[in-house]
Amino acid sequence: MRIMIDSVVEFLQGNFWALTALKLVAILTLIPVSGLAIGFAELKLSAKMQNRVGPYFAGGRWGWAQLLADGIKFIQKEDIIPADADRPVFRWAPALVMVSAVGLFVVIPFWDGGAVADLSIGIFYVLAISSISTIGILMAGWSSANKYSLMGGLRAAGQLIAYELPMVLAVIGVVIMAGTMSLSGIVKAQADFSLFGWSGFGDQPIANFISPFFILQFVGFLIFFISALAELSRIPFDMPIAESELVTGYLTEYSGFRFLFFFLAEFSNMFTMSAIAATLFLGGYLGPFVDVAPWLGPLYLVTKIGVLCFLMIWFRWTFPRFREDQLQSVAWKVLVPLGLANIVVTAIFKVVM
Amino acid sequence: MTLEQDALKHFSEVSVALELQTPDMTLNIGPQHPSTHGVLRIVAQVDGERVTDVKPVIGYMHRGYEKIAEVRTYPQITALVNRIDWVSGFANEIPFMAATEKLMDIEVPERARYIRMILTEMARISSHLMFMASYPLELGATTPLMFALRERERVLDLIESVTGGRFHPNFNRIGGVKPNAGAGPSQKKAVQDLPKGFLQAARDAMDELLSTCDQFDELVTGNEIFLARCKGVGIMSAALAADFGVSGPNLRASGVAFDLRTHTDYLPYDQVNFDVVTGTVGDSFDRWQVRLEEIRQAAYIVQQAVDQIPSGPLQAKVPKIIKVPKGEVYVRAENPKGEMGYYIVSEGGQGPYRLKIRSASYSNISVIPQLLEGVLVPDIIAIMGSFDFVLGDVDR
Amino acid sequence: MTNSPSDLPATDEASVQMDTYAAAVADAVGALSWSTNFATVKVVVAPDEWVNSLRTAKTDLGLVFFSFLSAIHWANDVEVGDPPAETVDERIEVLAAVGDLTDGRLVHFSTALPVDGAALATLTTVYAGANWHEREAAEMFNIDFVGHPQLEKLYLPSEFEGHPLRKSFPLLSREVKPWPGMVDVEGMPDSTEPAEEGDSSDAETLPSGVSTENPGR
Numbered sequence: 001m002r003i004m005i006d007s008v009v010e011f012l013q014g015n016f017w018a019l020t021a022l023k024l025v026a027i028l029t030l031i032p033v034s035g036l037a038i039g040f041a042e043l044k045l046s047a048k049m050q051n052r053v054g055p056y057f058a059g060g061r062w063g064w065a066q067l068l069a070d071g072i073k074f075i076q077k078e079d080i081i082p083a084d085a086d087r088p089v090f091r092w093a094p095a096l097v098m099v100s101a102v103g104l105f106v107v108i109p110f111w112d113g114g115a116v117a118d119l120s121i122g123i124f125y126v127l128a129i130s131s132i133s134t135i136g137i138l139m140a141g142w143s144s145a146n147k148y149s150l151m152g153g154l155r156a157a158g159q160l161i162a163y164e165l166p167m168v169l170a171v172i173g174v175v176i177m178a179g180t181m182s183l184s185g186i187v188k189a190q191a192d193f194s195l196f197g198w199s200g201f202g203d204q205p206i207a208n209f210i211s212p213f214f215i216l217q218f219v220g221f222l223i224f225f226i227s228a229l230a231e232l233s234r235i236p237f238d239m240p241i242a243e244s245e246l247v248t249g250y251l252t253e254y255s256g257f258r259f260l261f262f263f264l265a266e267f268s269n270m271f272t273m274s275a276i277a278a279t280l281f282l283g284g285y286l287g288p289f290v291d292v293a294p295w296l297g298p299l300y301l302v303t304k305i306g307v308l309c310f311l312m313i314w315f316r317w318t319f320p321r322f323r324e325d326q327l328q329s330v331a332w333k334v335l336v337p338l339g340l341a342n343i344v345v346t347a348i349f350k351v352v353m
Numbered sequence: 354m355t356l357e358q359d360a361l362k363h364f365s366e367v368s369v370a371l372e373l374q375t376p377d378m379t380l381n382i383g384p385q386h387p388s389t390h391g392v393l394r395i396v397a398q399v400d401g402e403r404v405t406d407v408k409p410v411i412g413y414m415h416r417g418y419e420k421i422a423e424v425r426t427y428p429q430i431t432a433l434v435n436r437i438d439w440v441s442g443f444a445n446e447i448p449f450m451a452a453t454e455k456l457m458d459i460e461v462p463e464r465a466r467y468i469r470m471i472l473t474e475m476a477r478i479s480s481h482l483m484f485m486a487s488y489p490l491e492l493g494a495t496t497p498l499m500f501a502l503r504e505r506e507r508v509l510d511l512i513e514s515v516t517g518g519r520f521h522p523n524f525n526r527i528g529g530v531k532p533n534a535g536a537g538p539s540q541k542k543a544v545q546d547l548p549k550g551f552l553q554a555a556r557d558a559m560d561e562l563l564s565t566c567d568q569f570d571e572l573v574t575g576n577e578i579f580l581a582r583c584k585g586v587g588i589m590s591a592a593l594a595a596d597f598g599v600s601g602p603n604l605r606a607s608g609v610a611f612d613l614r615t616h617t618d619y620l621p622y623d624q625v626n627f628d629v630v631t632g633t634v635g636d637s638f639d640r641w642q643v644r645l646e647e648i649r650q651a652a653y654i655v656q657q658a659v660d661q662i663p664s665g666p667l668q669a670k671v672p673k674i675i676k677v678p679k680g681e682v683y684v685r686a687e688n689p690k691g692e693m694g695y696y697i698v699s700e701g702g703q704g705p706y707r708l709k710i711r712s713a714s715y716s717n718i719s720v721i722p723q724l725l726e727g728v729l730v731p732d733i734i735a736i737m738g739s740f741d742f743v744l745g746d747v748d749r
Numbered sequence: 750m751t752n753s754p755s756d757l758p759a760t761d762e763a764s765v766q767m768d769t770y771a772a773a774v775a776d777a778v779g780a781l782s783w784s785t786n787f788a789t790v791k792v793v794v795a796p797d798e799w800v801n802s803l804r805t806a807k808t809d810l811g812l813v814f815f816s817f818l819s820a821i822h823w824a825n826d827v828e829v830g831d832p833p834a835e836t837v838d839e840r841i842e843v844l845a846a847v848g849d850l851t852d853g854r855l856v857h858f859s860t861a862l863p864v865d866g867a868a869l870a871t872l873t874t875v876y877a878g879a880n881w882h883e884r885e886a887a888e889m890f891n892i893d894f895v896g897h898p899q900l901e902k903l904y905l906p907s908e909f910e911g912h913p914l915r916k917s918f919p920l921l922s923r924e925v926k927p928w929p930g931m932v933d934v935e936g937m938p939d940s941t942e943p944a945e946e947g948d949s950s951d952a953e954t955l956p957s958g959v960s961t962e963n964p965g966r
Contacts, residue, residue, distance in 0.1 A: 050499035244388045244491040245734050320578045321493030323731045412904035423830035455787050597878030599816040609850050617855025682787040702831040711817040719881045
């Protein structure tokens with residue numbers, strides 16, 4: 001048995017394509033699992049916040065199989081395409097949204113060296129790929145031949161343009177501090193960081209207890225988190241969906257399996273965005289004793305992601321939504337100046353240190 | 354700047370404006386839409402997100418009650434009228450009963466009048482709680498819905514325990530209220546009254562309700578996003594409101610301290626103390642605030658009424674077959690949605706010769722087009738929702 | 750100007766006050782007559798004076814609150830319901846209720862129009878809120894409100910023919926199926942035999958308060 005594992009590991013290490021294929025399979029499994037997990041967490045948490053029980057019967061206990069049952073239901077439903085729809089665009093839009101979710105998983109380091117591809121321009125890649133989902137949403141809105149969908153799609157586009165900028169500005173602060181754009185490099189930079197000359201307890205680096213970038217880039221973290229909420233179209237920034245105004249915006253005409261794609265992509269994107277925020281600001285896979293027991297790394301990362309996702313769910317079930325013009329003024333009048341100021345202060349700080 | 358430069362600048366601005374000009378889009382909101390409270394249809398011309406013209410279309414729910422009433426007897430009409438504003442079914446019956454009793458010159462026993470008052474205020478609470486549930490939902494906040502509906506359930510349970518119905522109690526009789534069905538066999542000697550423990554249950558429910566109102570203050574009223582969406586949105590001046598016959602909480606939000614409960618005697622409101630709540634500027638936030646405060650006032654009224662309720666019969670003596678003497682009467686009441694009144698023209702028969710139903714939501718939403726011009730699409734919902742209308746009350 | 754006495758003799762202080770008020774209003778707007786029937790103040794004006802008298806009421810008397818506008822079709826020959834107890838002048842009576850927002854006063858302005866070709870100047874110039882009420886009255890009673898900005902049908906589909914609240918308009922469901930409709934009620938569990946179908950069980954299934962002497966109801 002032991003020999004077999006060793007030989008498999010040896011084969012994989014020697015064979016780039018086989019290893020990549022294995023990693024991709026792992027990612028493709030992780031996406032639905034993360035989507036279902038967050039979806040289920042949202043069901044249960046929202047129920048707790050609203051004095052409800054939530055799903056209870058599916059699966060026998062706690063309703064754990066509720067989303068599986070929902071998924072089966074969606075697959076069985078008729079795939080309706082409106083008569084006036086631009087059919088190819090309408091069909092490809094959900095796939096494009098899903099592509100962005102998949103693409104983001106590729107660069108997240110789950111442990112030291114545990115990313116599918118550790119790109120040297122990792123964060124650049126993340127910002128580029130995360131915008132693709134908005135193109136998918138715009139396609140969905142435009143091709144549906146529905147005025148509500150169109151307005152939802154256009155709102156999504158406006159939202160992307162407005163919030164991409166503060167997000168980039170927030171990330172620049174981190175990049176200045178870390179001196180690298182690689183995500184694993186940023187995590188390592190946090191591990192090696194010393195706060196005013198203090199680098200940690202004994203041989204435990206400082207990042208194992210507190211995350212330096214969360215503290216040093218707190219403004220950046222806030223800007224990043226708010227922008228991530230807006231990019232994910234979560235309340236209070238869910239104007240592209242806005243079911244009380246635009247019915248359900250760009251989702252209005254979607255049904256069945258294609259709707260499921262959007263649904264899953266929403267939760268998967270939540271997972272990846274939280275993962276990136278955790279990597280950039282919360283020290284990624286770092287945590288106590290992670291240097292002696294590397295298998296703790298993914299657990300720490302998932303815990304940090306869980307905390308961020310919980311925040312997103314909490315916001316969603318507490319706040320009303322902004323109006324479209326208020327969303328724009330928050331982005332341009334508050335977040336962008338704040339992000340620029342953050343960069344200046346960070347740069348000075350970096351030089352002085 | 355010379356004249357030529359001025360003209361050149363003007364022309365260039367005009368040409369840019371022409372270049373950028375896009376045709377307005379017709380956005381058909383409703384009759385099937387999540388936020389139109391039923392089947393209201395709003396045909397809006399929108400320039401992007403900006404609304405340029407609004408035309409409400411009603412009538413999808415017109416049931417012709419005024420015509421049907423001409424072929425119904427007075428007791429039968431009771432069952433019709435509590436379907437007008439179904440969120441506060443009980444309150445709909447009161448002005449009709451009061452009008453009929455006025456024509457027949459019937460003195461309603463005091464205990465029946467108190468029961469009517471208690472249940473009317475409970476209907477008001479139920480109606481306003483429905484608003485507390487739906488308005489944040491229209492602004493995107495889902496959780497207040499659950500809080501409000503939970504409280505509404507308490508109130509509906511109380512109404513049900515007395516009347517046997519949650520939405521359409523059909524509990525009033527000409528000359529009093531229906532003796533409680535649960536109070537024993539319907540023999541003449543049995544005590545026919547409120548169910549056992551109702552008064553104490555009402556007291557407890559009102560205490561719970563008052564604490565929930567504080568929760569609402571914390572969850573919704575103080576929320577920055579909620580304030581950003583409501584403050585200064587849909588400002589209605591008192592003069593505009595009066596011109597369009599806007600009544601009830603919507604009128605009071607515009608700063609007019611006018612409450613029919615203090616001016617008419619259809620129920621013993623002179624026996625209880627309560628404040629007439631008013632707003633200041635008449636925006637959506639004031640309409641929210643007034644309703645929230647009115648829930649508290651209604652709870653105080655119920656508490657006082659429960660303490661003061663006299664004993665006595667529930668029914669005045671009325672003939673078995675009700676014939677109403679010739680005459681015309683208009684009785685209006687302060688319903689949760691506003692002024693509700695019935696103009697009854699009787700020719701001495703068993704049914705009215707003509708029944709005009711003046712419903713509150715009808716006048717209330719007729720003013721909405723005036724407020725919607727030039728707002729953004731999300732504000733259509735924020736303004737419309739703040740008027741708290743029910744389509745059954747609009748179309749009748 | 751002629752004053753008509755109220756139907757009920759003014760006995761208590763409140764009714765005296767109401768009579769005084771009604772007389773004052775009638776005097777101010779130049780009314781034909783007035784009445785305080787069951788505490789409902791009604792002032793009858795001439796159709797030509799309709800808009801002017803209501804404008805006076807709004808500007809001089811402080812009756813700023815527009816409550817409703819509707820009409821009554823007085824006819825001796827009716828398709829639905831009971832005819833009036835005594836013979837009446839056939840006419841369309843238009844009612845507008847306006848009130849103040851301080852003392853809770855409400856005054857019903859009334860004017861009589863001919864049944865054929867009923868026309869009246871629009872009130873929208875005085876009370877903007879009369880818009881929908883006049884559209885409703887127009888489609889229900891066939892009244893032409895001259896000068897109304899948009900006198901389209903409000904409730905009914907635009908191709909609808911007829912004016913439903915006129916007394917000459919039959920209630921179709923009643924024509925097809927007389928009240929109380931088909932009686933096909935199963936007997937209660939404790940009754941030995943199910944209720945019979947047909948007219949014979951009408952009397953038992955009628956709601957309380959309904960007499961059998963008038964099968965029209």
